[in-house]
Amino acid sequence: MTGPKPWLDSHDPETTGQLVEGKELRAGLARFMLNYQFAIEEIMTKINILKTEFEHLHDYSPIEHVSSRLKSPDSILDKARRREIPLTLAALSEHITDIAGVRIVCSFNADAYWIAQMISSQQDITVVTTKDYIANPKANGYKSLHLIVKVPIFLSESIQDMAVELQIRTVAMDFWASLEHKIYYKYDHAIPAAILAELQEAAEVASRLDSKMERIHDDVHGKLIRSTRS
Template identity: 40%
Template sequence: MNWRNFLAPYAQVVEELKVKLKGMRSQFEYESSHSPIEFVTARVKPVSSIKEKMKRKNIHMDNIEELQDIAGVRVVCQFVDDIYDIVDRLKSRNDFEVIEERDYINHKKESGYRSYHLIISYPVETIHGERKIIAEIQIRTLAMNFWATNEHSLNYKYEGRMPEKVRTRLKRAAEAAFKLDEEMAKVKDEIQEAQRIFKTNKESDD
């Protein structure tokens, strides 16, 4: 397997999606007082992680494209409502096709993990013609992202065999993070008004 050649179109998809999603964020900032997108990150899964996941899920090299998250993009929002706004906008686009949705917000994982996943088929132009590449877009709040980042680090540390004591605390932390999202949603209008005032004052100073 020539990994560099294999992953090249995935890297292209990641770069193109990143540009498009950051473009959406800029449009929101120009045309409205609130952007549902806080920031966008993207990555191609490292070869070591691909191999580990293939081994864990018993996926043969011939079926490597069963891995749906080799190309991954993350969209982080301020509020839970923003997530569903972004999901609807992405589903209405015609430059890629949403082939699967996973709502881990209303249906959280056993670990406490919350996020919204879209699996997409993205047409990318290569020197050999068009290829449809499967990619994953995760949409989550800042609080969900903070929890998931730390949970990922702990899973890495314990190699997937996390002590029950740590697991229990993580679940409690996940509920606390979601409670924070719920409380912030109750003052969403006030927060957005404050951000509008700040933006207006900053523009007048400039």
């Protein structure tokens, strides 16, 4: 019988790169996950401030709704084992960047870029990576902006820069992605080719709908000038 999986003691800075076993596992994991939850709350506060500002002070708001999720410990461990990532908190933080996630849903693709620019321009936000699946859709037709950003969380004895994945996509693409995700797990990641083809066609329909609705909006209201604070 094997012993408990090793883990990093996150409470002892002297053991940052060392593995420990036993009860340290739960204590280290609890603190680790809590820091990511704090990071989600920081990002959600920033986005909700923007959303409220636009709803009350401007004629148009690019943000339809916002949601967040925190990966479960089991999901994090499964991903680490699949990718052969060492089971230390330092390694997990470095190599798994989607532990904390925030999804922003907007009306139009142009809004996705606008929102990304507004968030990225905030002084305490650091953009680590940007994946533009709007300009370069995935093979299945999925379109979205994915950003990994770091935001500081202020703890009692330290300041930690925590990574959060931002997904910014349209209402139509959010509906498509939600359905695709359910089908993906229904077939245990092995979706039949015929259904994959239908999903890709549906993604193309959603993309055309996005473009048409944006054109209609511009015809009715005039083309929106999107800018950010300097």
